[in-house]
Amino acid sequence: MSSPSKKAKASARTVAEVFAKCREEKRPAFIPYLTAGFPKLDSTVDLLLALEKGGADIIELGMPFSDPLADGPTIQKSSFEALANGVKLEDCFRYVREAREKGLVAPVILMGYYNPFMNFGDEKLIDEAVRSTVEGFIIVDFPPDEAPSFGELCRSKKICFVPLVAPTSTDRRMKMLGEQTTGYVYGVSLTGVTGSRTELPPDLPKFLARIKKSFAVPVVIGFGLSTPEHVKQVYDLGAEGAVVGSSVIQEIRKFEGDHKAQVEALEAYVKKMMSLC
Secondary structure, three states, X not given: OOOOOHHHHHHOOOHHHHHHHHHHOOOOEEXXXXXXXXXXXXXXXXXXXXXXXXXXXOEEEEOOOOOOOOOOHHHHHHHHHHHHHOOOHHHHHHHHHXXXXXXXXOOEEEEEOHHHHHHHOHHHHHHHHHHHOOOEEEEOOOOHHHHHHHHHHHHHOOOEEOOEEOOOOOHHHHHHHHOOOOOOEEEEOOOOOOOOOOOOOOOHHHHHHHHHHHOOOOEEEEOOOOXXXXXXXXXXXXXXXXXXXXXXXXXXXXXXXXXXXXXXXXXXXXXXXXXXX
């Protein structure tokens, strides 16, 4: 197995470096989600670069799946279209390598469902992440019993293991995951699927407090965030980062069929989303 290029290895920031920088600048980390292979198979690299150029701190790259139960209709549709385009897990790693060669420095977290990752094989998955400078993984439906062994494998290769916790997560589950987590923890702001909302849940402060009791790593909040006000709100409540997904996909769709316009729109979109922070 070949090693990452010197250029890629030297240029990629770590998640820890990103959060340290954001703390110093007294602002949240902005973390957009992008479906790999959407809208076209060859769109992803340019869109990754556009997100970073606009100011994205970390990028979650979604591996499409045929049964994305946690996703709302916007991301589900983008996932189905990407699968129809023929995207594979290997493509996700390739996109990151190619983006690094073109100057991408933001950490990329590969997000997806367990089945494709399991079929790829845990050790092969981690080795390919190292080779491709993928910083870590979010596995939406990860079986809790698998967390200790997978988390240990990630730590051994300095790869982030980022769990999802929801308002329905028990304190016991949070504590167990807190012992395995590296990088950051993703707090799901509401019970339900992804998608833009007009308002964030009123019990979000209480939920954030629960997460912080069990996790020593930064906490980011996602699901439902869609405006600059939402980004500022979660930061003011104590979260270290904000994740936005569905509205990223919606922004791309505004310029369907015009790749250049999509690239320009994403750069402007990130700047707008961070305008209040």
